[in-house]
Amino acid sequence: MFAGLAIAAGYAVSRRQSGANLDNPVTKWFDRAPLLGGAAGAVALWIVVLLISTDVSAVYVVIAIVGGAVVGTLVGMAVGQAVKEQARVSIDVRSVAVAAAVAAVAAELGWVLFKELINKVAWPSAKARIPFPQLDGVTGKALQVGGVTIQRSAIFTVAALVVCAVVLWFFINRTRLGRGMQAVSQDPDTARLMGINVDRIIVVAFALGAVLAAIAGVSQGLQNNNIDFRMGFLAGLKAFTAAVLGGIGNVYGAVVGGLVLGVVEAMATQYIPGQFGGSTWKDVWAFVILILVLVFRPQGLLGARVVDRA
Incomplete structure (x- = not known):
């Protein structure tokens, strides 16, 4: 992110130095600036909160992350509008040199800040299971x-x-x-x-x-x-399975596919007797349903068959 913003800044500086007026669209960072700013603002404010006090509730952390994302998005929008007119630039030796110099300085400063944050912020362990916050009423x-x-x-x-x-x-x-x-x-x-x-x-x-x-x-x-760090893997597979069941590209089909998948898993856990039933086999039966749908109805439950015409 530091390098990308630095390159965009270097192009803008070289545009001002060269005074060229060409029509080659080289960069469109002004479109990505709000998204990059939102992500950077959320992470930055979360780090600031942890530096101030490590004993904070989940509500304050969420408020800090959302607030940082909002502020970062606004800053990104302002930066995007500021460099929007400089998006069409010329590529010459000076522009490449300026961009490389600015990117190198920004990357070095970012690395120094990163090392300081690694030593001072109490980061959670990647392999440890972390208790999820309990919410009243939920x-x-x-x-x-x-x-x-x-x-x-x-x-x-x-x-x-x-x-x-x-x-x-x-x-x-x-x-x-x-x-x-x-x-x-x-x-x-x-x-x-x-x-x-x-x-x-x-x-x-x-x-x-x-x-x-x-x-x-x-x-x-x-x-x-x-x-934990592995919890999203199986959920991602189930989400893909639900999308295929309902029909790829169909939003309502994904909802229906997810409900069908959940019902199949629940029924397989409760009503299939013997060694092929129980909670250990629910994922197997979910993917059996996926295979059957792919064989007999590849477009999904709510998908429409698409025919290519010459």
Whole structure:
């Protein structure tokens, strides 16, 4: 990140020095600046909080990270607007030399700061299982409804699923940015000719996926009560399986595929007798369903068969 911003700054400086006026688009860092600024701001403010006091609650850490992301995004937007007019530059010896010098200085300063932070910040162990924060109302004693035991974390997961599905549907189908995202997914070249900023749409799509993944991570942490570095691997496989079950590229199909996958695992755990049942075999039966769908309905449950025409 330091090197990339330094190169962009070096190009801008060389543009001012050379005074050239060419039409070759060399860099579009002004489109990535808000995203880079948001990430850098969140990490920086989190480090500041840990340097001040290591004994802070999860709520303050979340507030610090979100606040840092907001401030960093605003700074990134300001930087993007400042260098936007300098995005079209000339590549000559002076520009490359200036960019390399600025990148080297920024990388060296970043390495010095990184070494200082490594020694002063109490970083968590990568292999240790860390207890997940308990939230009032979301975690606690399970609810008894008749003869059924319902975990509070399961209620939170279902509620988050409904809210995210509704908000995502509204964003994709009722907002200008969401419709632009659909156009880019169908034909990015034609979308670009229609005036859609394809690069910005891609950044928004990745940011939206990160937000949804964060919500899923919180739900999984509340259910497992512990987090570790391997917890996302199997969840990622299950997410891919759910997307294939519902139909790749179909948002509603992914939701249906996830629900079908969960029901299959629950039924396999409870109702399949013998050595092929139980919780140890639930993942096996989930991937058996995936194989059957790929064999008999490759487009997924809600996917449409696409026919290529000459």
